[in-house]
Amino acid sequence: IRNFCGYDPERDFERCLRAHEDAVPSNWTRAQAERIRITPDNVTTEINEPFPRISPDLWIWDMWPLTEKDGSTAVLPGGWRVLFALTAPKSVLPGKRHDVARIGYFYSKNGNDWIQGGTVFPEGDALGSRQWAGSAFVEDDTINFFYTATGRRGESQVTYEQRIALARGRVISDLNGVLFDDWAPHQVILEPDGVLYQTLEQSLSGGIIYAFRDPFFFKDPASGCEYLLFEGNIGGVAGEFDCGPGVPPEARFYTGNIGIALLRNEDFTEWELLPALLQAPCTNQQTERPHLIVNGGRYYLFTDSHQFTFAPGLVPGPGPDGLYGFVAGSLRGNYTPLNGGGLVVTNAPQEPFQAYSWLVLPDFTVLSFIDNFNLQGISIEEVGLLPDEFQFAHFGGTLAPTLQLKIFPNNTTKIVNELGYGVLTLSQTESPKCNQQFCNECDD
Template sequence: MSGFHKDGKFCKQVFPIAGSTENQLSKSPILGGQPNRNFPSSIGGGAQVTQFRTFSRKEVRQFCDYDPSRDFDRCLREHQNVEPSVWTREQAEQIRITPDNVTNVINEPFPRISADLWIWDMWPLTTRDGSIAVLPGGWRVLFALSAPRSVLPGQRHDVARIAYWYSRDGLDWIQGGEVFPPGTALGSRQWAGSTMLDNDGTVYFFYTATGRRGETETTFEQRIALASSDVFSDLNGVLFDNFSAHQIILEPDGVLYQTQEQSSGGIIYAFRDPFFFKDPATGCEYLLFEGNVGGTADEIDCGPGVPPEANQFSGNIGIALLQNDNFTEWELLPALLEATCLNQQTERPHIVVRDGLYYLFTDSHEFTFAPGLEPGPGPDGLYGFVADALRGDYIPLNDGGLVITNPPQEPFQAYSWLVLPDFTVLSFIDNFNLQGIPIQQVGTLPAEFQFAHFGGTLAPTIQLAVDGATTQIVNELQFGLMTVSQTESPKCDLECPVIEGGASDGKAFDKLDKIFKVYKNLFDLK
């Protein structure tokens, strides 16, 4: 990654923290230097106050001139002699549905972004630092798992393919089609991942290869795969072409992460959902993913007073460190978080950094919680944790971890929540208006009912307010709105003055003053 410097010397940066205020929300920066008209900056009323985070010259240097081969040992040291954080049964028993975490009921009619496809498990095209990318022509790009709408909703995972859409306003989406040319992707189908636009214009697709291409029976083997391509974007639209060969880059090792052979059957085991993350504090680059604790259930002792079958529930949030510059070699590391004896699935893990705190999010279902919890299992929802460093001690947000859930009368209406850098949250409409029918029975009902009560499109975007270890839903926005926001991280393409050894340089401070005036205008500060 090209360094950010002047005369070969790195300097300190002060970067505005998107949406970081005292119980208010500020405007987030948008690529190109214009305010994001979609960001709900009026929430909370009153003047908007933007906080700033300072990055030292060392942090800017590490971030912008990071080299995965040269810096591998430095990055690896952060993960030596560490233990995963633990999401405990005692913590999960603090989960409560409250007005701060519950969404509104979704009613028809609602807009669909595809006339012929079900879509679910969506994610944006991001830049290498995790900011939302805006391509030439002004396009934002959204990826999602897809299946023909002729497929029964409950069978869509068996034929899933990654498709994409693009939009200038983050609201009116144009369907681009399947991402990968037919017969090129690995697996019998593809499950969720993440997509990153690198500085040289190359696009990297990290995804879950599920099953094996050409298999005669559907299997649930999961491996993490990579492909890259060029992207062509102009006023007419967006096209991905010139794909590399697809390859497997991560598989479970059986020690840190459970293999399919070690799993017990039952609830599906996991090694999926890769999320690319560049640590703003160090520049080190990682993949997060959903996994299960290595070994077999027989090796797990949940302790006294816990139903013995709880040892079948061993979800964790895994992490791997990049080793080379073409994203093909990764080192498995001890998990960031474990939910042993509590939950079997910690789906689609991802991190947002705010005020120097690391917010770790994951999705989970009611049925994947272990038995014996009081007052009962957590609902389908977005769960979150916070720590003061990537390898910090993660504690659950809102005591139990629940951040967003569905209304109790429609507990399965949305799922797969994904938090963007400005704490807006995407999700998709799942099984809605079930009229009290248990979710376990839906698959036995006539096809007409199943089709009529599955959304398979984007749900209303949620806006979260975050204060330390507390979150609150403060607004529900339009269906499928994807805002443009930047991550809280050093920026490697900004001019900034060099200030050596604390000595003042009049010209340097003049430049610094100009930078603050730019940000002042950008955020409409008083």
Template sequence: MIRINMKGLAAAALAACIVTSGLSVHPAFAQGGEQTVNWTREDVSKIELNQDNTLPYMDVSKLEKMAPGYHIWDTWPLLDRDGNIASYKGWKVIFSLSAPNTVLPGKVHDIATIRYFYSKNGKDWTLGGELFPAGTALGQRQWAGSAMLDGDQIHAFYTATGREGQAQLTYEQRIASAAGRIVADSTGVRFENWGQHRVILEPDGKYYQTKEQAQQGEGGGYAFRDPMWFKDPKTGKEYLLFEGNSGGAVGERSFKPEYAGSGEYLQQHPVPAGAVHANGNIGIAEVVNGDLTNFKLLPPLIEANYVNEELERPHVVVKDKKYYLFTDSHINKYAEGTHGPEGMYGFVSDKLIGGYKPLNGSGLVLANPPENPYQAYSWLVTPELNVVGFAHFGDLDNLTIGDVGNQSPEFQFSHFGGTLAPTVKISIKGDRTQIEKVLPQGWIK
């Protein structure tokens, strides 16, 4: 346990005076008045599954395989420059990470490729093929990202994972982009005339942990991925949000009372030493002078130090002039001494940078049911408040996600979804959310 002396308690009491629902001032913003928010241990202690946030049971084995011959998982729609779902000559487009369905589910991330689908009605999808010509994308494989359409030009942002050309599989993550042209006619959609692929963001080691920092000391993860396009409707400024980890090696990390929450909570709930390994954050970078190959790293929007290791696929939806920041996380990514479900979490603020408070008191927006805790994952909220996710592992009985890889290939394939899950419609009112209904698979708009 981390023991807090009287001096520490005084600091915690002071923190309680200036912290509301986990909100605290990041040193990097001290002069500018902007804020990085802590998602605290006290916040997540309030997580409670109820009818407003718990998904109904889903039989993964009965879902339609939307891409015959392939597993698909993380999925995102083509957006216009303002962040709306784009329509080009009547076609909508979604993108998914994919791998041949002969590959074991636990190995799909090692060979992930981005494929796309197109649809006239936003619910019946035709597989178009690989987004990029083979061998042109950066990295040993590509992980999740986003795509924005400006006229007939597509700007694709993605995670370049591993170094291209290296024989050994590595997990270095860089954010890359490429621009191409969309072409559509009555038969469908294709992409062509791709320009040079570029690395546009790498972790700086200060706000965002580098791979080398992550490798110093045991435990903890590493993330610098999932770029998501966003244009602030109030300011017109353009950004990428992404998943990161707070900068520095684990040995350089020190506990701060605001990571726990209020002083009272900290006194009653000592923080285990092992919690130091959790340092997930939600990052943001600003487009410089309208140049979509030039981004400036900003301090993170959210930090979950001593709380959670991964805040995946962050994205913002604006509703009623409020900013709703959503992210996904796993059961096994919570810090020692904290607990939460496989779920989508969210925060609300009156502005893009600063002021975020957890939705529903804890941050939890939706979660898998306890009887099927891994049935879906990687949720993304569209501007219409439709939540798209993929079917993960179903009906594992008492197995954890870490046990699945030890089972037979037949077991793994039969319990893995590898396709889109039914879309979920949510409602938002102020700082409260609610699951309204379940829609068909692939329902985007």
């Protein structure tokens, strides 16, 4: 079903660009972050063994479903739902998995029992020395796959440059299962410009961690315009940001933002960088895996962040590893944190690292993976110093229970249910209300 008019870059690019003309990023401020509280409404139950594992031989972590262009879970011929995930062999020490990550896939008829499909790209096709998170949608039988190409192919030592890449291929699906084939050569489609978004080089003067990654495809139902969201840092040399008086000087190295780029051609290869949707200067360095859901005319912007990436000096302390959310009245509206500080989902306080990389779907179910569980108070830094056996035994590397979130009109949220481990619902985007003016303009 075609709910809204197609985006034709030839016809629509200028109109879509104009909507961002004087746009400035919303701010996630220190004062807002100081309102973060762990409450019964945002905390999940403790995870412990035994739990089901999606793969016998692979660790999996960041995950995302194959969707339709509007963000709904795709159901392929044969009745299959598909879930992508970053993967590494189980022989790899959990902390080293990021250095060898490959994108794998699983498919299922009920969104609960998963069949392992293998790696998505033939070895040697993908850009980067490893692949990090992204998103993918299917249109007819073409898959448009956006991912993070980290480092450079063939490098002998891992490096941390991150570029956003596109792969387009064909989906083959029938009663027997799902395959991907006919991949066109992968292309780099977005790199930081150093002005809106920091380059790796600019980051080298200091700071704790760098990002230009995690592309998320988004079609705005109000305008038809098509975008990629991604995790970035504010452009400029690290450490030059002025946090103003009364803020610890080291906070100037914390400049996470949620970037956005507008599609410029019909092949998905050309994109225009736009001012970030949200930035967290002097508040937080990391806004990972940003994603947007439109519901009831409101724009819910979610991101994952870590305790260690909050800027120093926040009172009563840094926020926990968690899913953070913001709401605005339109794509370029002023995003304000849900629940006052932004915290929407976090781990049981006694096991603060048991799950991560939460991804909210259009029906407000939330996927995540089991990270370091049953640490019994051992800090995440200490874990890295413990014997390999301990590290292997306390890493989940599989899907956590899917959560059901509810959002109330006063911009508070509550985890209302926990479903099974790794359950992927049919999650449909609410039928978009077509912008009349725009719809009258188009001829299809």
